[in-house]
Structures are given as structure tokens and as C-alpha cells.
Amino acid sequence: xxxxxxxxxxxxxEQYRDRAWAEVCGMRREINIALVSEGDPQRLxxxxxxIHVGFALSRLDEQEAQExxxxxxxxxxxxxxxxxxxxxxxxx
Amino acid sequence: MRFVDEFRDPQLAKTLLERxxxxxxxxxxxxxxxxxxxxxxxxxxxxxxxxxxxxxxxPQLEFIHGPGCPVCVLPMGRIxxxxxxxxxxxxxxxxxxxxxxxxxxxxxxxxxxxxxxxVRVVYSPLDALTLARENPQRQVVFFxxxxxxxxxxxxxxxxxxxxxxxxxxxxxxxxxxxxPTLRSLLQQDDVRIDAFLAPGHVSMIIGTAPYxxxxxxxxxxxxxxxxxxxxxxxxxLLLVEQVCDASCKTENQYRRIVPEQGNLLAQQAMRxxxxxxxxxxxxxxxxxxxxxxxxxxxxxxxxxxxxFAPQAQSVVDDPRAxxxxxxTGRCKPHQCPLFGSGxxxxxxxxxxxxxxxxxxxxxxxxxxxxxAPQPQRAAG
Numbered sequence: 001x002x003x004x005x006x007x008x009x010x011x012x013x014e015q016y017r018d019r020a021w022a023e024v025c026g027m028r029r030e031i032n033i034a035l036v037s038e039g040d041p042q043r044l045x046x047x048x049x050x051i052h053v054g055f056a057l058s059r060l061d062e063q064e065a066q067e068x069x070x071x072x073x074x075x076x077x078x079x080x081x082x083x084x085x086x087x088x089x090x091x092x
Numbered sequence: 093m094r095f096v097d098e099f100r101d102p103q104l105a106k107t108l109l110e111r112x113x114x115x116x117x118x119x120x121x122x123x124x125x126x127x128x129x130x131x132x133x134x135x136x137x138x139x140x141x142x143x144x145x146x147x148x149x150x151p152q153l154e155f156i157h158g159p160g161c162p163v164c165v166l167p168m169g170r171i172x173x174x175x176x177x178x179x180x181x182x183x184x185x186x187x188x189x190x191x192x193x194x195x196x197x198x199x200x201x202x203x204x205x206x207x208x209x210x211v212r213v214v215y216s217p218l219d220a221l222t223l224a225r226e227n228p229q230r231q232v233v234f235f236x237x238x239x240x241x242x243x244x245x246x247x248x249x250x251x252x253x254x255x256x257x258x259x260x261x262x263x264x265x266x267x268x269x270x271x272p273t274l275r276s277l278l279q280q281d282d283v284r285i286d287a288f289l290a291p292g293h294v295s296m297i298i299g300t301a302p303y304x305x306x307x308x309x310x311x312x313x314x315x316x317x318x319x320x321x322x323x324x325x326x327x328x329l330l331l332v333e334q335v336c337d338a339s340c341k342t343e344n345q346y347r348r349i350v351p352e353q354g355n356l357l358a359q360q361a362m363r364x365x366x367x368x369x370x371x372x373x374x375x376x377x378x379x380x381x382x383x384x385x386x387x388x389x390x391x392x393x394x395x396x397x398x399x400f401a402p403q404a405q406s407v408v409d410d411p412r413a414x415x416x417x418x419x420t421g422r423c424k425p426h427q428c429p430l431f432g433s434g435x436x437x438x439x440x441x442x443x444x445x446x447x448x449x450x451x452x453x454x455x456x457x458x459x460x461x462x463x464a465p466q467p468q469r470a471a472g
Contacts, residue, residue, distance in 0.1 A: 003135045003319065004241075004293055004349075032218060034248050035357045050296065050349050053188075054216030055245045057358065058296045058349050065348035069098055072322060076107040 099320030116150035123151035133291030134161030134449025156421030157451035169405030171196030244358035299354025376415035413442035
């Protein structure tokens with residue numbers, strides 16, 4: 001019910017200030033941007049947003065997304081080190 | 093898809109699980125008395141079952157599938173009131189698809205449509221607004237259902253309707269607020285919740301501050317989580333690490349979507365259009381103090397209940413269904429005597445079987461064949 005889908009704003013609506021065009025899974029559709037648009041809406045072009053029932057509800061912070069992934073990858077690397085260390089220990 | 097596939101990486105999931113199993117051994121919990129983690133989001137519940145995350149947890153941990161699906165906690169009497177309004181010949185009744193099959197005492201909105209009511213499924217409340225513009229001789233009613241994620245969307249739609257002076261558009265308001273329910277659950281003596289996974293998209297609107305009472309007043313750790321398998325596993329790990337480190341705070345795992353302060357524009361729209369409206373009934377849980385939402389005086393003319401005055405319907409949940417016990421972690425879905433026999437997704441008797449985000453429906457879809465009791469064989 002509360003699930004949203006990420007999309008990228010590609011153009012503003014020709015007529016209405018609170019609407020824009022977003023690309024979602026390669027499809028273009030109209031969305032309402034009233035809840036993410038502060039100041040000049042031009043600044044939204046190229047931004048990723050989370051879309052729920054036709055509304056952009058949050059700007060998707062690409063840096064935070066990358067940092068979460070980087071943290072997860074870092075964990076994997078640490079684990080790999082530990083695994084190598086333990087394996088080396090066993091063979092000795 | 094961007095930011096979806098990355099959060100489903102199996103190798104990363106494996107690493108996370110190894111870490112989780114390792115840390116869980118340091119918990120003051122055991123397989124006999126596991127740490128109970130309640131998720132309060134239908135999207136989380138569905139993802140947990142879809143990806144089998146509950147089966148991957150170490151034995152010291154257990155999920156409780158809390159009241160996180162607005163369709164599941166929708167009282168039957170409210171559906172009856174919707175059907176009554178929909179039966180007016182001038183009404184076009186618009187609903188999200190999720191609510192179409194939810195049974196009231198006198199049938200669902202789908203059945204009302206079969207009886208001749210003009211019931212339409214819309215993707216967005218803006219679609220209902222368009223119908224109102226295009227059909228000035230009809231009354232368009234939108235069934236506004238959901239937690240704080242959908243509330244600002246309804247609010248913006250009503251602001252638009254007011255600007256356009258639309259007089260043939262109203263909403264049936266079934267918005268509910270999550271926080272009073274969490275408080276009510278924590279105040280029940282026989283409910284044991286050790287930690288919370290908080291809903292990502294409700295939090296994206298309200299921010300992180302409203303959860304503070306869960307840490308301070310009740311001493312329970314909480315992590316706001318995304319919906320992908322790696323999000324959920326990482327969030328569980330954060331909860332486990334909090335308990336291991338004797339810490340108790342609100343953490344935000346879903347920072348790529350959830351700003352600390354939430355969405356201020358959305359909060360402002362909600363404040364203008366909605367107000368707290370006393371107690372509200374939740375299916376399976378009963379009456380919960382201060383959890384109801386109503387329109388403010390400025391928007392009262394958009395209230396469908398005011399315009400159509402349906403009869404107040406009070407329907408008591410059937411005592412055989414154990415929905416409330418499942419929602420509070422007192423039992424598992426398949427332990428309910430009706431599960432899989434008197435209550436299935438095709439013929440839902442209880443609230444949690446109604447929506448695919450309900451714990452019982454998810455259990456039925458992903459687990460039923462493995463774990464449901466098989467009486468014939470047992471008898472033989």
C-alpha cells in the first residue's frame with residue numbers, strides 16, 4: 001500500500017507548475033511534484049524521486065544510496081579478510 | 093532497476109547474514125526466548141516472506157508482523173459505510189485497488205459494483221479529481237485510506253479541489269496515524285516486543301523525531317528500514333548491535349529516501365487539511381486512543397460522511413479469527429484455527445488475509461505448502 005517506485009524527473013510540465021514528466025523503468029509518465037518542489041522547479045530536472053500514487057514524495061539521495069552500498073561492500077571485504085585469516089589459521 | 097538491483101546482491105546478503113549470526117550469539121536471547129522484532133509496515137511483511145528472510149534469521153531472532161497494513165486494520169463497518177455511499181445513484185465511488193475486495197458485513201465494494209453501484213479503481217486521488225471535473229452532474233467520492241504516506245497526497249488533492257471550487261468531490265476519510273498504535277501495543281502487559289523495524293515511507297513523511305518516545309519511554313531500539321532484502325537484513329543487524337551494545341536509539345537505515353526531518357511540505361499540507369480526531373477503531377486491535385484522523389473545519393465540506401450521512405456501523409470481529417493475536421505476536425498465522433480452511437486469500441474471513449501485505453496472506457502465499465498442517469496424513 002505504501003510502496004513507492006524510484007523515477008527520474010526528465011522534464012517539467014508545459015502548462016502546470018506542479019507537474020512534471022518522470023521516467024520510470026524506461027516509461028515516461030506524468031507525476032505531481034507539489035511535495036518536493038521548493039524554489040525553482042527547474043532544479044528538479046535530472047533528480048531521482050520516490051513516486052507513490054502519482055506523487056513524488058521524496059528526493060532520492062544518490063550519495064546516501066551509494067554510501068549504504070559502500071558500507072555493505074566494506075563489510076564484505078572485512079569478512080573476506082577474516083575468512084582468509086581463519087582459513088590460513090586452519091591450514092597451519 | 094537503479095537502486096533496486098543493487099540492494100538485492102546475494103553475495104552481500106550472505107556476508108550480512110554471517111555477521112548477523114555471529115552477533116546474535118552475543119544477545120541475551122535464545123532460541124527458546126528469541127528477541128522479538130516487530131515490523132510495522134505491510135511492505136516489510138511482504139518482503140520478509142517473499143525473500144524468506146525470516147527463515148534466514150539466527151534462532152535468537154524472530155519477526156512479529158505488526159499492524160502495518162492499512163487495508164488489514166480497516167474495520168468491516170467502514171466498508172459497509174462505503175458501500176452505502178456507493179449505492180447512491182449519483183455517486184462515482186473511487187478506491188485504490190487494495191480495498192476493492194475487502195469484505196464488510198454486507199459484502200465488498202466489488203460486490204456493491206456487481207449490484208449496480210458505480211465503483212471505480214483509481215491509481216491516484218488525482219484521477220478521482222479528474223473524474224469530478226469531467227462529470228459535474230455526478231458526485232465523486234474518493235476512499236482516502238492509509239497511514240502518513242498517503243495522507244499528504246490526499247491533502248494536496250483536496251487543496252487542488254478547493255482552489256477549483258469543486259463542489260462534487262468529497263473523500264471518505266479512513267486515514268489513520270501509526271504512532272498511537274505503537275504506543276498502545278507497548279502498553280499491553282502481555283505483548284512482548286523487543287525492537288522495532290519502522291516503516292520507510294511513513295518515515296519519509298514524518299521524519300525520525302516522532303519515534304523518540306519508543307526509545308525514551310519504553311526503552312526499545314528502533315531502525316527505520318528500506319524494503320529491499322539488504323535493507324531489511326542491515327536494519328536487523330543494526331537492532332542486534334544496539335542490544336549487544338546496550339544502546340537504545342532511533343537509527344535511519346533508509347537515509348537515501350528518509351531525511352531526518354521528513355518531508356516538510358507534506359507535513360504542512362497535512363496540518364492544513366487534517367486533524368487528530370479522537371479514538372479510532374482498528375480491525376483486530378479494537379479502539380485505539382487518538383489514532384483517528386478527520387478533516388479540519390476549512391475542509392469539512394469535502395467530507396463524504398457529512399454529505400451522505402451513512403449509518404454508523406459497528407461490526408464485532410468474529411471471535412474465532414485470531415487476527416489480533418497475530419498482529420501482536422501472540423501467535424503465528426498458521427496457528428489460527430481458520431487459517432487455510434475458513435480463511436484463505438480467495439475467501440478472506442480475517443483482516444490479515446485480505447491484502448497481500450497482510451501477514452496471513454503472505455504466509456499463505458509463500459509458506460502454506462511447507463508448514464500448514466495436513467490433517468489427512470496426520471489422521472492416517
